[in-house]
Amino acid sequence: MKETKWTDAEKKAARRAFEAAFRKECDFISTKLKEMISNALEPADLWRIHDYLSDRREEIDGKYDYRYLVLIAVFGRLLREGWLSDADLKGLSEDKIERIKHIGSL
Amino acid sequence: MKETKWTDAEKKAARRAFEAAFRKECDFISTKLKEMISNALEPADLWRIHDYLSDRREEIDGKYDYRYLVLIAVFGRLLREGWLSDADLKGLSEDKIERIKHIGSL
Numbered sequence: 001m002k003e004t005k006w007t008d009a010e011k012k013a014a015r016r017a018f019e020a021a022f023r024k025e026c027d028f029i030s031t032k033l034k035e036m037i038s039n040a041l042e043p044a045d046l047w048r049i050h051d052y053l054s055d056r057r058e059e060i061d062g063k064y065d066y067r068y069l070v071l072i073a074v075f076g077r078l079l080r081e082g083w084l085s086d087a088d089l090k091g092l093s094e095d096k097i098e099r100i101k102h103i104g105s106l
Numbered sequence: 107m108k109e110t111k112w113t114d115a116e117k118k119a120a121r122r123a124f125e126a127a128f129r130k131e132c133d134f135i136s137t138k139l140k141e142m143i144s145n146a147l148e149p150a151d152l153w154r155i156h157d158y159l160s161d162r163r164e165e166i167d168g169k170y171d172y173r174y175l176v177l178i179a180v181f182g183r184l185l186r187e188g189w190l191s192d193a194d195l196k197g198l199s200e201d202k203i204e205r206i207k208h209i210g211s212l
Contacts, residue, residue: 026149033143033152043132046139050163053156 004096006068013091014071021083022064029056072096076103110202112174119197120177127189128170135162178202182209 006014036049065074078084079100089097112120142155171180184190185206195203 022149026152029152030143030146033155037136037139037143040136043128046132046135046159047163049139050156050159053152053159057153057156 004068004072006071010092010096011068013089014075015066016091017075017084017088018064018066018071020088021078022060025060025083029053072099073103075100076106079104080106110174110178112177113199116198116202117174119195120181121172122197123181123190123194124170124172124177126194127184128166131166131189135159178205179209181206182212185210186212 033049033053036045036052040046040049063074063077065071075084075089076099079086079089080103086097086101089100092100139155139159142151142158146152146155169180169183171177181190181195182205185192185195186209192203192207195206198206
């Protein structure tokens with residue numbers, strides 16, 4: 001993989017975008033969790049909630065990888081999944097945005 | 107371990123007590139979960155909730171063992187932890203109740 005250069009300003013923008021996506025996804029999980037718990041009637045519902053959280057945790061642990069080597073691909077996935085919008089990419093070079101959008105469209 | 111005989115009536119009473127304790131503990135977890143989620147502010151709070159549920163699930167999976175061979179000990183523990191009350195033991199022989207209470211007091 002060709003090394004991508006990140007300027008200090010881009011690193012700052014990238015960190016902001018990364019954290020915004022992370023918070024957005026965690027807020028979504030939190031809302032979903034509230035909904036699940038308010039609908040929980042049976043003991044088995046508790047374990048369904050636990051399974052849901054286990055899956056989300058594993059997914060998030062794997063997905064939010066802030067290494068510059070993989071960040072373009074990470075952002076592409078976050079864009080595709082809707083945790084990032086085009087506006088969140090502001091501050092990155094045109095070239096990077098293009099590559100992120102390309103991955104996001106796959 | 108000396109084998110304990112259970113009459114059909116006792117088995118029915120035991121099953122009722124077992125299920126009542128299970129439901130009571132699950133209701134407690136459910137209430138605690140609602141409290142935790144309503145106080146959750148940070149993404150890390152989600153993983154604290156997940157940890158809590160993982161611990162409870164493991165504990166409950168190990169604890170609620172409805173084999174007649176171990177049921178006296180299981181009931182003793184449930185009594186000690188407050189998931190069973192003396193009234194829930196109604197229908198069991200005096201001998202069994204005594205042994206359950208003894209284990210419950212350990």
